[in-house]
Amino acid sequence: MGYSGPIRTNPPTGEAAIWLFGYVPSLAMGIVGVITMLLVAGPHAFYLFTKRGVRSVHLLFAFAAAIEALGFGARLYSNTWEFDGMGFLVGMSLIQLATVLLTAGLYKSVQRNAKYFPVPVGMQLSPMRPRSMLSLFIILDVIFVLFQIGGQYLASSAQAAEFTGTEPMFSVGTSTLIFLSGNVLQAISIIVFAAFVLVIKKRVNRVLSSADPATDYPLSQALLTQILISVGLFLIRLIVRIAQGAQGIYGYAATHEWVFGVFEYLPIFLILVLWAVKPLHSFLFPLGHRHGEGAHTRIHPGDSVAPSSSGNIADKA
Template sequence: MSDRDCGDITYGYVDPNWPRPNTDDSACIIIYGYVPSLALGILGVALFGIALISHTYLLVRNKTWYFSTVIVGLVMEIIGYAFRLLASQKNPYSVPYFVAQYFCIVVAPVFFSAAIYTILSVLISAVGRKYAPLSPKLILWIFIACDVIATVVQITGAALVGSAYSNQRDPTTANNILLGGLAFQVFSFAVFILCFVLFVYKARKVMSKDLKVFSAVVMIATLAVYLRTCFRLAETAEGLLEYLSTHEAFFGCLEFLPIVVAVHLLNWWHPGRWIEKT
């Protein structure tokens, strides 16, 4: 039996068609702000699963080990959407389900960003250092370090936010920590995009047509990941139980869809297919 006293819930979502289970791991409210969609959970597991199989095959075939962070990110996405499936079918009030899916889905794109950083690094090595604002090694070290810092801050903030809401406490401080991590990530990723654009612009005359097409597609994938990060920043700035976070359509269109587009673009335009091995 649960000893959590929820009292009279005055803020947050409680599904009238889904009574709260009497278990210790169930929050007083549904922290998502809705019961997660079964269809979206299935799509997430299926589409990221297909991408995982394809990326693993291309990774091994082309021996592009620098691109292996995509595999880690895809595994995390699958786990995240699997927990959303569990929440939709077993217990949407479950704090462990919420924390697990939130952690995996929030952190996974960091690994896709790292893969994109390696693409630019390899491109610079293949085309020429003189066209890039930073050396290939600096590209990796600076932006991966920025992502690590941003991710640690986000994980800390997200854990504190989940704990605060599940125990009906003020989440303001925890939300500000999460917001700071996201704001830093948005800023550092914008600087990376600027570096990418400057490199492609300066190297445009010496790049082959294939490399130009490849660079354009990678930029689209990069902007998709960036859109998702900006959405997370806006969602957090508004508040976890506010409009953006409590309507799954925003999650589907601005979290799920951009990342699906990015990983499948990077599947067809895999660097092992388009960049000469260096």
């Protein structure tokens, strides 16, 4: 399905012949997006400055929320300047790039979970080394999100070129295929990550069956369940984006803002709220674990403890 909205055959420099979003972003959606994302960034910023050992995760979540807010700010700009190409590119790109930080926070949570298990148990929980897994999935996300941004912008530009008689870089069909492939590949990557988490859950069950989870280990099962819930919400977003690509860049799903609000904005917001209400430290630190990088110290009932040279509590010698 092609574009069917207002057309300007001779747009000014820097502007497009059509509405690149497929609609004029609403003022209400933009305001709601900016306010709610800034609000949910607050708790993550608080944990960033007050909770040692989990700062990297909440830094990622806080920045993801802040960048999402900036993206919605750009959509507010497009509400007034609906034909402006730069407003479209900035708004769409920021909201997309914020998801890379969000998923990186989920990957990092798995790594932090493994770090608070005794050596070498933590390293053996994952099908691959936790740091390698973190790097691999982040790199894949960056590549696939760039495909999505590029494909969406190229498809919109190609559609506009049909009304101005200019030569686009790629046809609408090819550009839409780039957009669609980015979403499909990211969905596959996220599903593989979810499979890794399920494997870790199974291995954790084996470990806990021969240990005292109240004193020896973090609340790993609950943490991994929360990660899987977050992955499920993120997959909902990707499935709808895949449907948009299948319909065409100007099909029903892409040209109705309620679809964006319910299936793109809301899942991301719910993930950020979930981790704000139940932050990472609540899974790792209620069991006597020492805060800090590389710490595996635990306090067992009956142990005598003494302050270490750094002022932290050390295990009994």
